[in-house]
Amino acid sequence: MSKNKELVLETKDLEISFGGLQAVKDLNIKIYEKELVGLIGPNGAGKTTVFNLITGVYKATGGSIYLCGESMLNKLTHERVGKGITRTFQNIRLFKNLTVLENVKVACNINMKYSMLTGILRLPKYWKEEKEIEIKALEILKVFGLDTYAEYQACNLPYGKQRKLEIARALASNPKLILLDEPAAGMNPTETQELMDTISIIRDKFNVTILLIEHDMKLVMGICERIYVLNYGQLIASGTPKEVAHNEKVVTAYLGTGEI
Ligand SMILES: Nc1ncnc2c1ncn2[C@@H]1O[C@H](COP(=O)(O)OP(=O)(O)O)[C@@H](O)[C@H]1O
Ligand SMILES: [Mg+2]
Structure with missing residues (x-):
């Protein structure tokens, strides 16, 4: 090879x-x-x-x-x-009560750069990164045709789309x-x-x-x-x-x- x-x-x-x-x-x-x-x-x-x-x-x-x-x-x-290294599971494991967008944003947050204090105090850097994360999450969702479902609760998505969301989420941590x-x-x-x-x-x-x-x-x-x-x-x-x-x-x- x-x-x-x-x-x-x-x-x-x-x-x-x-x-x-x-x-x-x-x-x-x-x-x-x-x-x-x-x-x-x-x-x-x-x-x-x-x-x-x-x-x-x-x-x-x-x-x-x-x-x-x-x-x-x-x-x-x-x-x-x-x-x-990131993965998806044979049996779907999503945060069922979070929205589609939130599911991806949570995974994006693994790479966030602001400190915990910046997050707690909601300093400008926090809002800037949060906005960037949202843009990135929506971009990923778009590739899967899931951007129009961004505000749906994950558990309300049809099964096939939940499977796609799992992959979208895996991608969000920059693997x-x-x-x-x-x-x-x-x-x-x-x-x-x-x-x-x-x-x-x-x-x-x-x-x-x-x-x-x-x-x-x-x-x-x-x-x-x-x-x-x-x-x-x-x-x-x-x-x-x-x-x-x-x-x-x-x-x-x-x-x-x-x-x-
Ligand atoms: N935690 C575990 N304890 C005992 N046996 C296990 C465990 N995980 C997997 N196995 C066994 O290992 C073998 C391979 O399982 P698995 O990797 O799930 O197969 P596949 O994904 O190829 O269908 C099976 O015989 C399974 O029962
Ligand atoms: Mg298996």
């Missing part, structure tokens, strides 16, 4: 066991800047666990994780967010790397296709690197440049969508699941 591009995410022999179950084993992946990479595999393969390891929700029982060459292993989840966990789960085919197109667009517009989990292989084939395939916690293949789709181990792993 492009040698002159910056390596954004690297895992080396990453592993985790839950009691007797080795959920992820010897995981070696490399993702370069602005790549859109898929992580696929049948249900229970360990995909979400990989995200939990990268974000620090789970502590690895072995191996290492680097973001732009810096070790993340001993960093807490919020420290990793600060370094530029280097976004991890999307089955972003199209529960969407109808039209919504799914539209979402996949949007994911390609945001990669270009926001200069981010994206790792996308999906268990439906066909879905990621169209937009990912490279794909890693996980089965029983281990990588069984990696390469272009075409290479992966013709890989015997991959076909066998998906056989009988009806998911290919």
